[in-house]
Amino acid sequence: MKILVCMKQVPQKDAPLKLNESGTWIREDVSYEVNEPDAYALEEALRQKEKHTGEVVVITAGPARSQQVLREGLAKGADRAIHLEDNGFVGLDAFNMAKAFVAAIKDEKFDLIFTGLQSDDYGYAQTGVIMAELMGWPHATIIMEIQKTESGIRVKRELEDGWFQHVEMPLPALLTIQSGINKLRYATLLGIKQAKNKPLRKVTMDEVKSALGENLQKIEKLYVPQKTKKTEMLDGTPGEVAKKLVDKLRNEIRVM
Amino acid sequence: MADTILVIAEQREGKLNRVSLETIAAAQAIAAETGTTVEAAVFGSGIAGIAQEVAGKKLARVYAIESPKLAKYEPDGVVAALKAFIQQKKPSLVLMPHTYQVRDFAPQLATALERTLISDATGFHKDGGKLVFTRQMFQGKFAADVSFACPAPHFVTFQAGSFRGDKAEAGASPAAVETVNAQITDGVVRNQPEDPFKEAKQAVDLTQAEIIVSVGRGIKEQKNIELAKALADALGGEIAASRPICDSGWLPMDRQIGSSGQTVSPKLYLAVGISGAIQHIVGMKGARSIIAINKDAEAPIFEIADFGVVGNLFDIVPALTEEVKKAKAGS
Ligand SMILES: Cc1cc2nc3c(=O)[nH]c(=O)nc-3n(C[C@@H](O)[C@H](O)[C@H](O)COP(=O)(O)OP(=O)(O)OC[C@H]3O[C@@H](n4cnc5c(N)ncnc54)[C@H](O)[C@@H]3O)c2cc1C
Ligand SMILES: Cc1cc2nc3c(=O)[nH]c(=O)nc-3n(C[C@H](O)[C@H](O)[C@H](O)COP(=O)(O)OP(=O)(O)OC[C@H]3O[C@@H](n4cnc5c(N)ncnc54)[C@H](O)[C@@H]3O)c2cc1C
Numbered sequence: 001m002k003i004l005v006c007m008k009q010v011p012q013k014d015a016p017l018k019l020n021e022s023g024t025w026i027r028e029d030v031s032y033e034v035n036e037p038d039a040y041a042l043e044e045a046l047r048q049k050e051k052h053t054g055e056v057v058v059i060t061a062g063p064a065r066s067q068q069v070l071r072e073g074l075a076k077g078a079d080r081a082i083h084l085e086d087n088g089f090v091g092l093d094a095f096n097m098a099k100a101f102v103a104a105i106k107d108e109k110f111d112l113i114f115t116g117l118q119s120d121d122y123g124y125a126q127t128g129v130i131m132a133e134l135m136g137w138p139h140a141t142i143i144m145e146i147q148k149t150e151s152g153i154r155v156k157r158e159l160e161d162g163w164f165q166h167v168e169m170p171l172p173a174l175l176t177i178q179s180g181i182n183k184l185r186y187a188t189l190l191g192i193k194q195a196k197n198k199p200l201r202k203v204t205m206d207e208v209k210s211a212l213g214e215n216l217q218k219i220e221k222l223y224v225p226q227k228t229k230k231t232e233m234l235d236g237t238p239g240e241v242a243k244k245l246v247d248k249l250r251n252e253i254r255v256m
Numbered sequence: 257m258a259d260t261i262l263v264i265a266e267q268r269e270g271k272l273n274r275v276s277l278e279t280i281a282a283a284q285a286i287a288a289e290t291g292t293t294v295e296a297a298v299f300g301s302g303i304a305g306i307a308q309e310v311a312g313k314k315l316a317r318v319y320a321i322e323s324p325k326l327a328k329y330e331p332d333g334v335v336a337a338l339k340a341f342i343q344q345k346k347p348s349l350v351l352m353p354h355t356y357q358v359r360d361f362a363p364q365l366a367t368a369l370e371r372t373l374i375s376d377a378t379g380f381h382k383d384g385g386k387l388v389f390t391r392q393m394f395q396g397k398f399a400a401d402v403s404f405a406c407p408a409p410h411f412v413t414f415q416a417g418s419f420r421g422d423k424a425e426a427g428a429s430p431a432a433v434e435t436v437n438a439q440i441t442d443g444v445v446r447n448q449p450e451d452p453f454k455e456a457k458q459a460v461d462l463t464q465a466e467i468i469v470s471v472g473r474g475i476k477e478q479k480n481i482e483l484a485k486a487l488a489d490a491l492g493g494e495i496a497a498s499r500p501i502c503d504s505g506w507l508p509m510d511r512q513i514g515s516s517g518q519t520v521s522p523k524l525y526l527a528v529g530i531s532g533a534i535q536h537i538v539g540m541k542g543a544r545s546i547i548a549i550n551k552d553a554e555a556p557i558f559e560i561a562d563f564g565v566v567g568n569l570f571d572i573v574p575a576l577t578e579e580v581k582k583a584k585a586g587s
Contacts, residue, residue, distance in 0.1 A: 011394070013395075013473070013531075014552075016554075017394055017397055017398070019398075026394070026398075036500075093372065094363075094372075095367065095372050098367075120394075120395060121393065121394050122393060123375075123376065123391075123392070123393065123395070124375050124376075125359050125363075125375055125376070126363035126373060126375060129359075129360070129363035129364050129367075130363050130364075130366075130367045132364070133363070133364045133367040133368055134367065138332070138446040138447055139331070139364070140360070140447060141356075141359055141360045142356060142359070142360075157356075157360075158356070158516055159356050159357075159452055160355065160356050160515060160516065161515075161516075161519070162454055162455065162458075162516070162517070162518075163452045163453070163454055164452065164453055164454070164455065165449060165450060165451070165452045165453070166449075166450040167330070167447050167448065167449045167450065168447070168448040168450075169446060169447045169448070170446055179499070179500070179503050180499065180502070180503030183504075183505070214405065214406075215405055216371065216372035216404070216405055216406040217372050217374060217402055217403065217404055217405055217406075218402065218403050218404075218405045219400050219401070219402055220383070220388055220400075220401040220402065220403055221400065221401050222393065222398050222399070222400045223398065223399055223400075223401075224397075224398060224399075224554075225392070225396070225398070225399040225559075227558075227559060228559070229559060229560060229561075231548075231558050231559075231561045231562065231563065231564040232562065232563050232564070233558075233563075233564045233565070233566065234563060234564070234565050235565070235566070235567075238567065238571040238572045238574075238575035239575050239579075241565050241567065241572055241575070241576075242572065242575040242576040242578065242579035243579055245547065245563070245565070245576055245579070246576070246579045246580055246583050248547075248563055249491075249524070249580070250583070252545075253523065253524050253544075253545040253547075253562075254523075255466065255467055255491070255523050255524045255545075256491070256580070256583065256584065
């Protein structure tokens with residue numbers, strides 16, 4: 001099976017974030033990492049390839065820094081990478097981002113495309129489904145298991161409150177992958193070394209521009225949300241805090 | 257219906273998903289500010305009863321979009337039916353709850369109409385003449401005001417809990433219900449869904465627990481879970497966790513709290529090293545008291561905590577365990 005995995009670079013979870021000057025995004029001087037579900041999507045693609053043979057290709061859109069996620073993908077075992085490299089890509093809405101991806105892979109023939117179920121930063125939860133519709137492919141979201149069948153695949157969708165559902169679908173298809181579908185592997189030293197020699201194709205904004213339109217939505221402003229609830233903060237040394245907490249547990253929360 | 261807001265209510269297995277009432281409340285609130293009318297639609301097979309139930313709310317009209325092909329949810333049939341319906345009725349705004357089902361079909365629907373969806377919004381306001389929707393970003397650390405930059409129809413999904421379902425206004429008399437027979441051509445539907453199921457019965461039922469100590473990724477390593485367990489034991493409570501802890505296999509899945517885990521309402525929920533993502537919050541916000549311990553003063557969990565401690569859990573949790581033991585021994 002030939003599988004494409006969309007891997008997005010997002011700010012690290014613990015990174016302290018600051019607003020940029022125009023108040024429309026965060027300042028870029030933070031550390032970045034692979035969007036969590038995308039790491040699971042890559043792992044799943046590698047496992048499928050190990051089972052059924054084929055090829056795993058990783059793709060990202062973003063500035064030069066985002067090449068790091070492709071390097072990580074290659075080091076873990078992806079065969080090649082595609083980088084839509086331009087600062088402008090991150091300013092696209094999900095509709096145009098999906099169009100850019102579709103344009104960049106128009107000469108490829110994948111059986112499956114995996115995206116994460118949503119990004120940790122913008123969290124639109126749409127890019128994959130939009131890509132599927134643009135390509136005329138079927139899709140299924142929030143996937144926790146993939147089996148190959150005679151005629152296509154059978155996937156397990158996560159539903160709310162501990163419910164699941166199996167769905168049979170034909171190929172080619174697009175799946176959005178949920179964190180926890182598998183256990184992640186680490187890149188080996190050998191893998192990291194080999195990654196340096198694997199092919200990485202760069203796609204410029206000019207190459208896909210004709211496929212893109214105006215953004216259909218606009219971020220007016222970004223801000224720190226107003227606190228609605230008054231949390232009573234307890235401070236002091238750990239010992240002092242512990243005493244204060246026990247006092248609350250006894251006299252206010254009354255569970256002791 | 258150019259100046260109409262259309263609410264797409266959700267039903268599953270013949271039952272109205274109550275979160276749809278929140279979406280109706282949102283639509284009524286937007287209509288009150290913009291002078292629009294609100295209509296609703298339900299889709300499925302044999303859904304007249306649900307349409308009647310929805311029609312009890314203050315709505316101009318309710319559509320029951322029917323087809324035997326819509327009996328079991330899958331996205332293609334739904335998109336075909338709703339696309340045709342929306343093209344014919346031309347609502348200006350289409351509102352849906354941000355459920356798993358909506359996440360599955362709504363981006364496809366918006367794309368099929370060459371429009372866009374503002375997903376997972378938590379509120380709205382008018383900014384000049386423009387409707388602006390608020391949504392959380394960066395896992396709740398920031399909020400953003402987002403607007404549409406394209407012609408109608410505009411699609412928005414609302415996060416569960418953003419509006420109060422019990423505030424959805426009832427109508428003086430039931431709204432008219434109109435049945436729409438959806439035409440879904442053969443071959444449109446590609447996926448074959450099977451019946452939803454639950455995984456083997458859960459071993460622990462946290463819904464009955466009075467005290468829950470819940471750990472998140474701040475715990476760093478599997479072996480550190482013992483620290484939280486010791487605190488839970490001292491308090492006589494249960495241990496639970498955020499999703500990443502269960503994904504990593506550090507605690508079994510049935511101890512996961514949140515939208516894809518259990519929903520609990522203990523007397524005390526003590527969140528240790530949990531950031532407070534919305535998918536976690538929905539599972540525990542009903543707790544009577546919430547204590548949060550987190551090293552990041554900006555963590556969204558403090559937004560819903562009654563008592564907060566900013567600091568290193570590796571210092572605070574052991575100290576608290578000792579103090580609890582001491583207090584219990586003394587009393
Ligand atoms: C008006 C506007 C302005 C914006 N400005 C900025 C900005 O200045 N800086 C900025 O960083 N972002 C910006 N964004 C965010 C934008 O780039 C989103 O990332 C994009 O719209 C995709 O949505 P999402 O990340 O929420 O993806 P989701 O739909 O939540 O992502 C689902 C999956 O799609 C895949 N995917 C999505 N995007 C990428 C990608 N770039 N590379 C690889 N895989 C991907 C991943 O597999 C991911 O798990 C802006 C968005 C809008 C609407
Ligand atoms: C469809 C869907 C369903 C989901 N379902 C669920 C669900 O059911 N349940 C769930 O929990 N999540 C769920 N999630 C995931 C959710 O979005 C979050 O990713 C997750 O809840 C984050 O877990 P966390 O708070 O443990 O980790 P993080 O967000 O990484 O937070 C860790 C926290 O620990 C703090 N910390 C770090 N070190 C220390 C220290 N030494 N001392 C004190 N504090 C420290 C950090 O400041 C941070 O706030 C779901 C996501 C999706 C998209």
